[in-house]
Structures are given as structure tokens and as C-alpha cells.
Amino acid sequence: MGSGTIVEVSDLFQNQPARLSFQRRPVTEMAKIVDIVMQHALSHPNVAFSLTNSGRIVFDVPSVSEYDDRLFDVLGTQASGLIPLSVPSEDENAPGDERWTGWISSPDITRGKGDEVHLFINQRPIASQPFQGAIRRGYKTRLMQGRHPIAILSLKIPPHEVDVNVHPTKRDVRLKHSWRVLERLERAIAHTLHSVATAPDSNASSLGIESIKETKTETETETYKKPSWAITATQQLTLSGDSARSLEPEKKRPISSSPAIQKTIFGGKPIAPALSSDERDIHRYSGIESERPDSEKPLSEIINELPEMEPLAQLADSYILVQSGEELLIVDQHALHERIRYERLKEDQNQWKPQSRISSISIELNPKEMSQLQAVSSTIKSFGFDFDIDSQSMIIHSAPAILTTSSIEDFMRDLLQDLSEDNQRALSMEKIKDEMAFMRACRGAVKANDKLSIAEMRRLLEDMRCIPNPWACVHGRPTAMRLTIHSLDHHFGRHG
Known part of the structure; x- marks a missing residue:
């Protein structure tokens, strides 16, 4: 064995016993030690590192000449x-x-x-x-x-x-x-x-959640940012290829261009911040296969004060025009269906029952993740997971039904991060349900540009009356805009 440096620490808190009260459980502290050793191992590939705990090898890497x-x-x-x-x-x-x-x-x-x-x-x-x-x-x-x-x-x-x-x-x-x-x-x-x-x-x-952006058919050119020292004072910096393209609307939609008329109908300020480009893609391409509204189990109990509503037509295969008493509603079909699915997923107990997988799912963990898993394994099992641990892997036998097989690995890695961070927020089962329902709600909702039948539109409106917050999707965006008969009369000059 080559010569090296041996660091021995004993009676760590002898001179400063107050520091002991700030220590967490041994498994939590061990996870932090593993993280530190991993950091140094990544920065010094020509040095071998070995870490043991209670006679068990936790981390052991040889010196290498190739960083790969x-x-x-x-x-x-x-x-x-x-x-x-x-x-x-x-x-x-x-x-x-x-x-x-x-x-x-x-x-x-x-x-x-x-x-x-x-x-x-x-x-x-x-x-x-x-x-x-x-x-x-x-x-x-x-x-x-x-x-x-x-x-x-x-x-x-x-x-x-x-x-x-x-x-x-x-x-x-x-x-x-x-x-x-x-x-x-x-x-x-x-x-x-x-x-x-x-x-x-x-x-x-x-x-x-990351698979919902479908690959676009046209080829998009994207440029990376040029250095500031290479740009003249009069040259405009191009951040994205999209900015160089002429954007034409798919359909020309006739609408009054008068600012006064638009302010009368829509108000002077937007009811929510503009969607980012990412969020627009989420709403437009959310889900590989959308679930049709009429194929889902109906929400039975009416819990809000919305009156009965009748769909009139679908605008641009994205918005539903609805008569509700003496009001006209313009409903974003994706945003509404997303909210309905979110409430349905949260309340459907069958989605949260552990489901045995046909074949076990093996997730290879690095030493840091393995230390984290050992520290919180009982908590993870309380969330509906059944698994075994071997030397370098987590073998999952069952998981909540709401999780697809392809999503379990990334979800588990995120969960390990949430459960191991300093001053971690309490992750109750209710919180886990909320986060999983949030992710799944967008994926399966009908999309913009999906043509709906009158029956499907009517079903969405019936379910809209059975959810606690029908006016916002899970991202906080509005699901509908209301036009009263009074505002229409005022616009067309029917009040003398």
C-alpha cells in the first residue's frame, strides 16, 4: 500500500460539547460525510479514496488516469x-x-x-x-x-x-x-x-413532465450567445433562432383593433401574467395521449355555486363558448380539464394503493444516494413503496399506482433529495399526493387544438361544478373569462 495521509479524529466534542446538540442522526451525518468525500473524489481523479463506517465500506474508488x-x-x-x-x-x-x-x-x-x-x-x-x-x-x-x-x-x-x-x-x-x-x-x-x-x-x-413537449416537425435553428467582447455596440444580440423567424398566426381571427373596445370587453389589465414559452408548450402539447373528458369517471357532487351551463361552440379547437344564465363564458379547455384531473387524482384512493410491478425495478444509486436511502427508508415505505436494498441498488417491488414504471426512478431520486435536505419540510403523504397529482394532471388533460364534441364539452362543464376551485388551473392560470350581458349591452350601446 502506497504512502498517504491518515486523518484520525477522536473525542470530537470534548472541548465544545455544545456542538453536539446540533448534530443530526448518525445516518444523516454519514450522508453528509459521503457527499464531501464524493466532491473531493470528483476533483482529484488521480487520488484513491476509501470511506468506511462501522467496518462497512461505504465509498471506495481507485486512482484513475482517465476522468471518464x-x-x-x-x-x-x-x-x-x-x-x-x-x-x-x-x-x-x-x-x-x-x-x-x-x-x-x-x-x-x-x-x-x-x-x-x-x-x-x-x-x-x-x-x-x-x-x-x-x-x-x-x-x-x-x-x-x-x-x-x-x-x-x-x-x-x-x-x-x-x-x-x-x-x-x-x-x-x-x-x-x-x-x-x-x-x-x-x-x-x-x-x-x-x-x-x-x-x-x-x-x-x-x-x-419533461416528455410533454413533443418534437416539432420543422427544424429550428438555435444560436448560442456570443461573447460580449465580440459584439459591436450597434449589433443586436441574438439569443434564440425563434427571434429571427417571422411568426405568422395559424388562423387570422377577426377582432376589433380599437383599444377602447378591447378595454371595455377585456379590461385594462390582464387577469394573470403572460405564459412563458415553456408554459405555452406545456399547455399546447401536454400529454402524449389525452384522456377524453367523457371517458372518465364523473365527479358526482356539486360543491360550488355555478349554475347549469350549456356549451355553444368550440373556438379554434382550444376554447369553449358557454352560455351561463346571462353570462358568456370563454373556457380554456386544457386549463379546465387539468384542474378537474388534479382534483380527481387527489381523491381517487385507488391511485394511491401500492401496485405490485410485473418485474421489479432496480435503481442503481451512488454512495450519497444510498446513504440518504438508508436514513429515510422507513419514511419512503410509508408512502406506499416496497423495496429491498443491496450493495449498490434499490430494488422496488411495488409503488403507488399513479406512478408509471418509466417515471419511478426519477421520482425516487427527487424524493431522496427532498427527504435529505437541511431543515427539510415535513413531507406528509398528503404532500406527496399533491405533488404527484400536480404532475399527472397536466399530462393527461385535453390539449389546445383538440377537437371536442358537444357531449365532451358538456361533460367538462358538469365536472366544473364539482370541483372546489374551478377558476384556476393547477399552475394558477385562469380557466375561464366571463362576459356579462351588461358589458355587452354597454359595448353595443343598448343603454341610453
């Missing part, structure tokens, strides 16, 4: 979905000596939190939070809101351009040219993703 080998040793099969970071040509000879290298995941491999983003400056592990914005900008619209990639990113920079003494933990740093460093990271990620095929795999996303 260290990735597989630490991350396991997750490493196969990583893409080497590629730097655009204009950055090769750009001003400054900072250089980014590393690996990033394709957009279909994501996590619910940013814990799997590992950042190193001159081989020193640092906190990733200050760099998350640049990473997200590099991914642009490829990442769903609230999702985070897996990344191992290393910055080599002259030591005099980085100050590591701004925080006692040495995890936070101050960079002399932070704007330039962040720009280069953003461009490198955008360039890398632009250079490879990154179409999401519909079977790989958590609860199907």
Missing part, C-alpha cells in the same frame, strides 16, 4: 447520460486565462434540486448556487421550470483572480472577472447542447 473512469466510479450508470463540455471556437483565444471543462447531462436527465451540480475552481469544491443562473441560461428553454441538470464543471483560473477567503467554509468565492467567467460557462453549455442531439426521451422524465 472516475465519473462511472462515483456516479454509476448516470455517467452514461453525460456530455463532455465543448467550448465555442471564439472562446479558445479570447481575452482572459479562465477555462471551463467538465460534463453536463442532456435535458431529459434532470433532478428536482441542484444537488447534482458539482463545481470546482482549481480543483477546490465550491458552492454551485452563484453559477446556477448561468447554467440555466445555457440550457435556455430545454429545461422545465423547477428542474436542474446533472453537471460536473471545473474552472481553471489564475489564483490571483479568485479569492477563497470570503467565507469560513471556503465554499464561497469571489472572482475578479465574474461576468466573463459566467458568460463563458453559459456559452459553453449552449454550444455543447447545440452540437449534439438532445431530444428528450419520453420514458426518462420524472412523472412524464
Whole structure:
């Protein structure tokens, strides 16, 4: 055995016993220790690391000459979905000596939190939070809101351009040219993703939420952000290929262009913030197969004060025109069906019963995830999962019926992150139900551009009277707009 460094710690709290009261359970503290060792293992591939706990080997990786080998040793099969970071040509000879290298995941491999983003400056592990914005900008619209990639990113920079003494933990740093460093990271990620095929795999996303954006038939050209030093003062920066295209509406919809008339009918302010491009795609392409409203079990009890409503027609295969007493409702069919499905999924007890799988699902875990699982295994079993643990894997035999087989792995990784974070919020079964129903509601709802029969429209309106909050979808967007007979009379001058 080669010579090395042995660190032995004994009587840890002898001189400062007050610190003991801040310690969590041994399994929780062990998970944090594993995370620290993993960080150093990723930043020093030429060094072997071995971690044991109570005589059991928790983490053991040999020294390697190729970084690919260290990735597989630490991350396991997750490493196969990583893409080497590629730097655009204009950055090769750009001003400054900072250089980014590393690996990033394709957009279909994501996590619910940013814990799997590992950042190193001159081989020193640092906190990733200050760099998350640049990473997200590099991914642009490829990442769903609230999702985070897996990344191992290393910055080599002259030591005099980085100050590591701004925080006692040495995890936070101050960079002399932070704007330039962040720009280069953003461009490198955008360039890398632009250079490879990154179409999401519909079977790989958590609860199907990332698979709902269907691949568009036309070819879209996307450019990555050019460096600020290469842009003249009069040149406009192009962030996306979409901005260069002339956008024509699919159908010309005649409507009065008078601002006064539009303000009379629709009001002076929008009733909700505009949808982002991601959210528009979610609503337009939500779900690979939509469930027809008339094929679902009806919601029996009327619980709100909505009167009976009669569908009149469907506008642009996206909106339902409805007569309700002396009001005209314009209903967003996707938003309403999404809200109905959300309430139905939450209340349907059969969706939450454990369902045995035809064949067990094996999930390979890295050492950090395995430590987290051992710390919270009883909690996860209380959520309806039955599983065994072997040396490196979690073998799931049954899971709540609402989870599809393809979504279990990503959901479990997100759940492990939620249950292991510091000052974690209490994850009750009710909270888990709410989150799973939220994800599934959008996937199966009818989409914009889906043609509905009068019977299907009528069924949606009947169910609308049986849900507690019929006026907003699960994202908080409005499901309907109301036009009163008074506003119409006023518009057409029927009041003298």
C-alpha cells in the first residue's frame, strides 16, 4: 500500500460539547460525510479514496488516469447520460486565462434540486448556487421550470483572480472577472447542447413532465450567445433562432383593433401574467395521449355555486363558448380539464394503493444516494413503496399506482433529495399526493387544438361544478373569462 495521509479524529466534542446538540442522526451525518468525500473524489481523479463506517465500506474508488473512469466510479450508470463540455471556437483565444471543462447531462436527465451540480475552481469544491443562473441560461428553454441538470464543471483560473477567503467554509468565492467567467460557462453549455442531439426521451422524465413537449416537425435553428467582447455596440444580440423567424398566426381571427373596445370587453389589465414559452408548450402539447373528458369517471357532487351551463361552440379547437344564465363564458379547455384531473387524482384512493410491478425495478444509486436511502427508508415505505436494498441498488417491488414504471426512478431520486435536505419540510403523504397529482394532471388533460364534441364539452362543464376551485388551473392560470350581458349591452350601446 502506497504512502498517504491518515486523518484520525477522536473525542470530537470534548472541548465544545455544545456542538453536539446540533448534530443530526448518525445516518444523516454519514450522508453528509459521503457527499464531501464524493466532491473531493470528483476533483482529484488521480487520488484513491476509501470511506468506511462501522467496518462497512461505504465509498471506495481507485486512482484513475482517465476522468471518464472516475465519473462511472462515483456516479454509476448516470455517467452514461453525460456530455463532455465543448467550448465555442471564439472562446479558445479570447481575452482572459479562465477555462471551463467538465460534463453536463442532456435535458431529459434532470433532478428536482441542484444537488447534482458539482463545481470546482482549481480543483477546490465550491458552492454551485452563484453559477446556477448561468447554467440555466445555457440550457435556455430545454429545461422545465423547477428542474436542474446533472453537471460536473471545473474552472481553471489564475489564483490571483479568485479569492477563497470570503467565507469560513471556503465554499464561497469571489472572482475578479465574474461576468466573463459566467458568460463563458453559459456559452459553453449552449454550444455543447447545440452540437449534439438532445431530444428528450419520453420514458426518462420524472412523472412524464419533461416528455410533454413533443418534437416539432420543422427544424429550428438555435444560436448560442456570443461573447460580449465580440459584439459591436450597434449589433443586436441574438439569443434564440425563434427571434429571427417571422411568426405568422395559424388562423387570422377577426377582432376589433380599437383599444377602447378591447378595454371595455377585456379590461385594462390582464387577469394573470403572460405564459412563458415553456408554459405555452406545456399547455399546447401536454400529454402524449389525452384522456377524453367523457371517458372518465364523473365527479358526482356539486360543491360550488355555478349554475347549469350549456356549451355553444368550440373556438379554434382550444376554447369553449358557454352560455351561463346571462353570462358568456370563454373556457380554456386544457386549463379546465387539468384542474378537474388534479382534483380527481387527489381523491381517487385507488391511485394511491401500492401496485405490485410485473418485474421489479432496480435503481442503481451512488454512495450519497444510498446513504440518504438508508436514513429515510422507513419514511419512503410509508408512502406506499416496497423495496429491498443491496450493495449498490434499490430494488422496488411495488409503488403507488399513479406512478408509471418509466417515471419511478426519477421520482425516487427527487424524493431522496427532498427527504435529505437541511431543515427539510415535513413531507406528509398528503404532500406527496399533491405533488404527484400536480404532475399527472397536466399530462393527461385535453390539449389546445383538440377537437371536442358537444357531449365532451358538456361533460367538462358538469365536472366544473364539482370541483372546489374551478377558476384556476393547477399552475394558477385562469380557466375561464366571463362576459356579462351588461358589458355587452354597454359595448353595443343598448343603454341610453
